[in-house]
Amino acid sequence: MAQQTILQKLKLLADAAKYDASCSSSGTSKRNSLASGGIGSTEGMGICHSYTPDGRCVSLLKILLTNFCIYDCRFCINRASSNVERARFSPAEVVQITLDFYKRNYIEGLFLSSGIIRSEDYTMEQMIAVARSLREDHGFRGYIHLKTIAGADPQLLALAGLYADRLSTNVELPTERGLQNFAPEKRPEVIRKTMAEVRLRQEDAKEARKGRLLTKAKPPRFAPAGQSTQMIVGADDARDGDILKTSSHLYSGYRLKRVYYSAFSPIADSSQDLPLVRPPLMREHRLYQADWLMRFYGFDQTEIMEGASDEMLDLAIDPKLAWALQRRDLFPVDVNRAPKELLLRVPGLGTRAVERILAARRGTRLRLADLARVTTSVKKLLPFIVAGDWRPGGLTDSEHLRARFAPPPEQLSLAL
């Protein structure tokens, strides 16, 4: 076989990486290259440098070091038994492409992942070699996200966290049974131990920076943009309840910055027992909404599932509304008096709207017209709130409330 060119490898190894949803380059330490005279900066919010026609942003160069893999995870295009064409970059090649792209302002940095070759440790070493070279040989100060290989030596994780802004370990499937069935070589306890290791190292690094002597140099940061993970949605029979439960364990146990949900997309040369249908994008969207409710709105998983049926979120309406329809005993909420925690639970009020309401109501009694200025959908609020000039009366308990929000049934649109 003729030697693959860089271009051929890039196509193969980017194609293989696209099922990882994360492309975030935000939230790391602020730095630039003014003093070093090198290349790279991060300024808090990451920048999306382009968008592909699937609506997703291109912020990082997201590639695999190699798509050779000794694991045989059936949902994965790179599994050992797949007949996909294989390629492997050398660390130096990845470094070169990253710098070439970065200097042309195509990207914010690198998101490097890899199939498992030889062993977990060897694979991790290869990835670290890329990050180390970028940072030390080229003074690169842009963003680096490294996928950690679950089960790699803790010393390697320690090294990875020194070079990378973010580390991530994918849990892939929310339940142990799913993982056993679809990714027999992946051990959930090994994945969790890796995340625990990252959390402990982050906390140690923060402690060390707080407690340092003034005369000494600051101890280095450890993965300042935190750690994240991804779960595949719709490849196995896991319910939304399982998925969100796993998420809540991950957020509470390992202080993850994000859990990404990736609707399972049909892959070339896929395993026989996988659904080859359109990816469940709406389900993915509802899971993200539910995830937001857990992180920013004070909901816990069991509450969100009150609005679900058979442990699956309602696809027609958002999870907060679905919950509110089940918990009408808590409504209506008086926007002029209710505490923040309760306002956050009103369907149609986001965190920003709530902040604005809290600020605005100090001076005046809010009426519907005032609410129209802080939120986009007063109509959605109506059944759930009391305002200066509004009481919902029987609307809150109306049996047609769900129909008011849910999109019309299919037959109706066909008749039109």
Place this chain on the structure above:
Amino acid sequence: MTDLEPAAMTVVRLDKKGDFAEWRAAARHLLAQHIPPHQVDWRGPDNDMSLFGDQLGAAPIRQEKAEGRAPTISLPRELVDMADHIICHRSADVPARLYRLFWRVQADRYLLGRKTDDDVHWARKMVKNISRDIHKMHAFVRFRHLGVGDDGRENYAAWFEPEHLTLRLGAPFFQRRFSGMNWAIITPDARAIWDGQRLVMGEGGQRDDVPDHDVVEQQWRAYYGAIFNPARVKISAMRSEMPKKYWHNLPEAQDIASLLAGAEQRVAMMQAAEHQTPNKRTEKWQKNAQAALADVLGGAGDGLDAPENLEQLGRSLDQCRRCSLHCAATQAVRGEGPVDAALMMVGEQPGDQEDLAGRPFVGPAGQLLTEMMAQNGLTRSDIYMTNAVKHFKFQPRGKMRLHQRPTAGEIDKCRWWLDLERQMVRPKFIITLGATALRGVLGPKGKLADLRGQVIPLSDGAVLFPTIHPSYLLRLPDKEKAAEERAMFAADLRRAAQHLAAAGVG
């Protein structure tokens, strides 16, 4: 001045568009002379037409030089920053409206806080527009490589067409990011040049000033095509973030049409493809992977065969599925200490910290215990420390994991492990901390309140000292009560230490 006399119009001619310094000097000058906004006629370099052209004929014109000695006038910092942005907007009425804002803020220091005010609302909207324009510049400028200079520095240039005159505000970002290379960004209205020393602004240019290709662009376009997932086409999301007006300067955007055209076919092909037989490598690789896995599992397969020593026990413990606690916990936490320890200390279950670290008694209660043991004649390193339940049971609450008491069933299932540890270590003395640990050792026989302080002989010849769990001491809010309980706990530890000493093993 009366209503009958037309006010004298002051004409201000700005030489440069989007130049904040020039406009500010003029505005300060006007403010110092108390010239109200409706008496100022702002003119730009390319519109000699006045916004108030019809009034001009009637009013005597006084020419004002834009630059002049400006007396100091204090203005809110926030407004100055906003104006610095707004002046970049191409809209012709910007200088006049901005001046009205400056004028009004003289009389109303809190003007900017009045978000429902028309002028303020306008200004905030303009700032948002400009910020977005700058952000899009940071995202969509594409440098092309020009070569390497004699000094070894690489030279790059980009042609970009921002919606407004935002290069001045947008350029410092590129300076901070691309400090190590020389670059120029050329727009129709201005150019920014960085040579490693200084950032210089200059005249606008043309598309031809920048080469029309770059070798790396082929790679970039290949990457863009490969990272696109044809099964998730969502054009509206792309277009709202990357509006079409930017496409003609983005090399990758040339491929959007062909990617979209081929998307459906690619997905259909994937779905129609026959399932192929696994490739030949699979067997070999899987054998390797399974060997590695067996190694992790300690060779015991399901991990539930009775282990023969503590090390095997530790590895088997990780595979324990006797109850459901393993599903959420990070890891089973094995006991720690000498295999021939005379004293075994049994706690309840690992907490948050123990669960993360995989070691018993390293959290707050563990630290308190270690400290109090040392004070009362017990040396931690001589003692085998373990828990009645090996996995952490918790309830997630936001970013915290709240400890939950294990059920009797969970304690009893986990007793299998504790019994094995007791058989392997054969301690002469056991201290149980709390009710869970007591049940783990004694079974459902007695209550802690009744047994605490007693010395209980066990069937295997060991002696049991039941006491409370140190986390209880940490939970007591009442200081007096806490001190009292602490003293009692210390006495329990001391009594055990005395028994150990009496037996010649302390």
